[in-house]
Amino acid sequence: MKSSHELLLTALIATFANFHLVQAQNQEGDQQGFISLDCGLSPNELSPYIELETGLQFSSDSSFIRSGKIGKIDASVAWKYPKSRTTLRYFPDGIRNCYNLSVHQETKYLIRVTSNYGNYDGQNVSPRFDLYIGPNFWVTIDLGKHVNGDTWKEIIHIPKSNSLDVCLIKTGTSTPIISALELRSLPNDTYNTRSGSLKSILRAVLSESTKVIRYPNDFYDRIWVPHFETEWKQISTNLKVNNSNGYLVPQDVLMTAAIPVNTSAPMSFTENLEFPNDELYFNFHFSEVQALEANQTREFSILWNGIVIYSPLSPEYLHAITMFNPSPSLCEVGKCLLELQRTQNSTLPPLLNAIEVFTVINFPQSETNDDDVIAITNIKDTHRLSRISWQGDPCVPRQFLWDGLRCNDTDVSSPPKITSLNLSSSGLTGTIATGIQNLTNLQRLDLSNNNLTGVVPEFLANMKPLLFIDLRKNKLTGSIPKALLDREKKGLKLFVDGDDDNKCLSSSCLPKKKFPIMAVALSVSAVVVIAVVMILIFLFRNGKRSSLGNLFPFLVMPQIGITSTSISEESIETKRRRFTYSEVVEMTKKFQKTLGEGGFGTVYYGNLNGSEQVAVKVLSKSSSQGYKHFKAEVELLLRVHHINLVSLVGYCDERDHLALIYECMSNGDLKDHLSGKHGNSVLKWSTRLRIAVDAALGLEYLHYGCRPSIVHRDVKSTNILLDDQFMAKIADFGLSRSFQIGEESQASTVVAGTLGYLDPEYYRTCRLAEMSDVYSFGILLLEIITNQNVIDQGREKAHITEWVALVLKGGDVAKIVDPNLHGEYNSRSVWRALELAMSCANPSSEHRPNMSHVVTDLKECISSEKPMQCMDHDMNSNSSLEQSSNFDTEVVPSAR
Numbered sequence: 001m002k003s004s005h006e007l008l009l010t011a012l013i014a015t016f017a018n019f020h021l022v023q024a025q026n027q028e029g030d031q032q033g034f035i036s037l038d039c040g041l042s043p044n045e046l047s048p049y050i051e052l053e054t055g056l057q058f059s060s061d062s063s064f065i066r067s068g069k070i071g072k073i074d075a076s077v078a079w080k081y082p083k084s085r086t087t088l089r090y091f092p093d094g095i096r097n098c099y100n101l102s103v104h105q106e107t108k109y110l111i112r113v114t115s116n117y118g119n120y121d122g123q124n125v126s127p128r129f130d131l132y133i134g135p136n137f138w139v140t141i142d143l144g145k146h147v148n149g150d151t152w153k154e155i156i157h158i159p160k161s162n163s164l165d166v167c168l169i170k171t172g173t174s175t176p177i178i179s180a181l182e183l184r185s186l187p188n189d190t191y192n193t194r195s196g197s198l199k200s201i202l203r204a205v206l207s208e209s210t211k212v213i214r215y216p217n218d219f220y221d222r223i224w225v226p227h228f229e230t231e232w233k234q235i236s237t238n239l240k241v242n243n244s245n246g247y248l249v250p251q252d253v254l255m256t257a258a259i260p261v262n263t264s265a266p267m268s269f270t271e272n273l274e275f276p277n278d279e280l281y282f283n284f285h286f287s288e289v290q291a292l293e294a295n296q297t298r299e300f301s302i303l304w305n306g307i308v309i310y311s312p313l314s315p316e317y318l319h320a321i322t323m324f325n326p327s328p329s330l331c332e333v334g335k336c337l338l339e340l341q342r343t344q345n346s347t348l349p350p351l352l353n354a355i356e357v358f359t360v361i362n363f364p365q366s367e368t369n370d371d372d373v374i375a376i377t378n379i380k381d382t383h384r385l386s387r388i389s390w391q392g393d394p395c396v397p398r399q400f401l402w403d404g405l406r407c408n409d410t411d412v413s414s415p416p417k418i419t420s421l422n423l424s425s426s427g428l429t430g431t432i433a434t435g436i437q438n439l440t441n442l443q444r445l446d447l448s449n450n451n452l453t454g455v456v457p458e459f460l461a462n463m464k465p466l467l468f469i470d471l472r473k474n475k476l477t478g479s480i481p482k483a484l485l486d487r488e489k490k491g492l493k494l495f496v497d498g499d500d501d502n503k504c505l506s507s508s509c510l511p512k513k514k515f516p517i518m519a520v521a522l523s524v525s526a527v528v529v530i531a532v533v534m535i536l537i538f539l540f541r542n543g544k545r546s547s548l549g550n551l552f553p554f555l556v557m558p559q560i561g562i563t564s565t566s567i568s569e570e571s572i573e574t575k576r577r578r579f580t581y582s583e584v585v586e587m588t589k590k591f592q593k594t595l596g597e598g599g600f601g602t603v604y605y606g607n608l609n610g611s612e613q614v615a616v617k618v619l620s621k622s623s624s625q626g627y628k629h630f631k632a633e634v635e636l637l638l639r640v641h642h643i644n645l646v647s648l649v650g651y652c653d654e655r656d657h658l659a660l661i662y663e664c665m666s667n668g669d670l671k672d673h674l675s676g677k678h679g680n681s682v683l684k685w686s687t688r689l690r691i692a693v694d695a696a697l698g699l700e701y702l703h704y705g706c707r708p709s710i711v712h713r714d715v716k717s718t719n720i721l722l723d724d725q726f727m728a729k730i731a732d733f734g735l736s737r738s739f740q741i742g743e744e745s746q747a748s749t750v751v752a753g754t755l756g757y758l759d760p761e762y763y764r765t766c767r768l769a770e771m772s773d774v775y776s777f778g779i780l781l782l783e784i785i786t787n788q789n790v791i792d793q794g795r796e797k798a799h800i801t802e803w804v805a806l807v808l809k810g811g812d813v814a815k816i817v818d819p820n821l822h823g824e825y826n827s828r829s830v831w832r833a834l835e836l837a838m839s840c841a842n843p844s845s846e847h848r849p850n851m852s853h854v855v856t857d858l859k860e861c862i863s864s865e866k867p868m869q870c871m872d873h874d875m876n877s878n879s880s881l882e883q884s885s886n887f888d889t890e891v892v893p894s895a896r
Contacts (some may be wrong), residue, residue, distance in 0.1 A: 231262065240318070301341050469495065685821055
């Protein structure tokens with residue numbers, strides 16, 4: 001009789017009507033619904049081919065990904081592996097590299113990624129990286145944890161569209177690799193969950209054999225790893241088992257079973273979870289392999305953490321049955337105990353043939369709207385754009401947003417849509433892509449500074465949300481469509497080259513009757529120009545340059561810069577817009593509203609074209625930073641593109657007027673929020689952790705995503721800005737330095753930074769490295785945790801690191817954490833954050849973590865902040881903050 005417990009296991013009783021047909025197909029080697037990619041197989045080699053060891057048909061992955069390089073594992077170990085695992089694809093460039101596969105929407109798939117290092121690069125350093133499914137984190141692969149440097153990861157997942165992205169994410173200095181990518185379609189009435197996908201922890205056949213079972217013995221190509229304990233005894237049969245349920249467990253699995261040697265003892269499994277709040281699903285596969293005598297009975301119960309969840313169970317002779325829990329199970333404090341215990345009526349011990357264990361992994365972030373994905377892909381193909389960042393989901397997660405796009409992605413449950421497309425200076429040729437009209441939420445379109453030809457398409461006028469169009473510096477011809485001009489009268493900001501009065505982009509559309517007048521005007525202009533040139537030659541030869549300005553003031557070029565040196569000749573090459581000083585005055589309404597003050601000068605609020613809020617940083621004449629830092633910041637911001645770095649909209653460099661125009665961060669800087677200058681609202685602990693992760697991701701990009709690498713040199717709370725969603729972005733790059741990793745990373749520099757945040761090792765040696773930023777970040781993290789001033793002479797210990805170390809000796813974390821939080825935090829996550837901060841602020845750079853490790857540790861802090869089932873909406877708003885257990889498919893629970 002079944003227990004009343006909610007987690008009762010139920011038997012799968014559905015029988016496929018077409019079972020015999022499926023078996024026939026299996027015997028014929030039918031691999032319909034399979035995708036098997038040999039990653040790194042050159043398209044010039046034989047593809048597809050049949051792998052001898054498995055009979056699987058593998059193809060080259062070259063048509064499924066547009067990046068990466070081909071490698072082969074060391075020949076000395078290649079003989080150990082099947083052909084599909086002797087080649088690999090590695091990704092030294094970019095942070096996210098994605099495979100794009102065509103799948104069937106709402107179809108259940110087993111997805112398997114195999115990574116086999118095999119010392120392909122001769123470095124003997126096993127890589128560590130993340131895997132994502134679409135915009136959501138799946139699992140971390142750390143090949144250093146495996147003896148042979150190879151592993152596979154599996155997930156059972158249902159795609160929500162007909163396209164599936166499997167992405168490898170670079171999280172540190174090592175290079176992501178992949179050997180094989182496989183998809184296997186599964187029946188939709190198997191491996192069911194209440195929500196989420198199933199990440200495989202274990203799939204074991206209880207057998208003394210060392211043979212791994214997979215295709216063709218398993219119709220769905222599941223991998224069954226043998227596992228056996230000394231406390232068990234093997235029993236088996238030579239007869240075939242009726243496996244007519246939908247799971248189609250292989251005969252080799254069902255013909256062998258394990259029982260306890262001590263017939264009175266239970267069969268027990270234990271497992272300690274890395275993440276104690278993981279929700280688990282189990283599949284038990286039973287088949288009685290012994291013909292019982294009339295006086296024999298095999299009857300047992302299944303217990304979970306000491307509670308009977310199913311009883312009694314008597315497997316039928318030579319008949320497969322699969323038991324599973326319809327709702328997920330939780331372990332007690334991360335420790336799981338599963339037992340099969342014989343009942344009082346039983347004369348025989350319990351039996352088990354195989355077990356599968358999965359953990360639930362939720363994918364909260366919705367993928368970008370399907371129509372937008374199709375449209376931007378069409379644009380990408382039309383203009384042959386090969387940007388390495390244009391892989392995977394265009395909009396999410398935000399840290400991997402495609403360069404040049406902006407999206408409305410504030411609600412993770414709603415598919416994001418593209419609202420801004422900036423392809424300025426992208427080398428576009430041909431006519432404007434028609435796919436643009438399918439971006440139905442597009443508000444801004446910038447196609448300036450390209451080589452586009454043809455006419456301005458009329459469909460732009462039909463795109464109602466469009467507020468801004470920039471088509472300047474192209475080779476477009478003809479007149480602007482009337483419908484578009486009508487839209488301009490209603491507020492559309494339209495920028496084109498050509499005749500302003502007629503909105504004509506070429507002479508071909510000008511009235512021919514005006515030609516004589518134009519000819520006369522051109523002739524007169526030519527005479528004037530010749531006369532001016534003659535006068536200039538005369539004046540220069542007679543040393544009268546000073547009178548040039550008096551005679552022709554309109555010919556005198558304005559001097560750039562505010563110092564006496566001739567730095568005005570240093571040009572700033574920019575893809576951003578250069579504004580005149582009058583435009584700066586206009587956008588700030590004559591510098592009406594001040595946002596803040598800094599060493600550079602004053603920051604003002606501005607409004608660009610009535611549709612974009614900006615922050616305008618104006619260099620004061622008394623600034624100690626001057627034009628050198630102004631130029632350094634502009635040139636650096638031209639080559640960095642990351643969601644957690646404040647982006648440069650443009651600049652002004654006109655005579656003695658210098659200004660930088662940034663995106664406006666409406667919530668100001670972190671320091672103001674911690675100090676209470678933004679009202680009485682207090683940043684929640686979970687919000688503070690997300691801000692810390694955002695800042696860490698920005699620094700990680702500067703250190704590892706830029707070539708050459710960049711050290712910010714002035715990481716502090718006033719340089720961490722917050723947008724309207726409290727997403728953090730790093731600002732103020734005037735002191736930043738770039739250098740090649742391993743070459744100039746220890747280059748001597750003039751020490752720069754802010755007192756208290758400044759790395760003491762850098763100050764002492766004048767030798768700069770990324771670890772200098774890590775130290776400053778540690779101080780920032782302590783500031784976030786404690787809300788204490790970095791330097792306070794009124795404390796017993798003036799510097800924040802010394803004060804925290806002193807208080808930590810008492811072991812009371814409450815005396816360190818910001819009292820404004822009123823204890824609303826998980827002490828475990830605070831302790832982990834404190835340990836991380838003090839590790840970053842270690843006086844010796846050798847003992848500091850790099851920024852990739854910092855990001856990982858902060859994610860784990862967030863994971864421990866709240867149980868998974870109680871995570872609030874804010875916690876799930878950024879998929880990069882998700883945490884899941886990192887078990888290997890080879891891990892097997894130990895017997896008791």
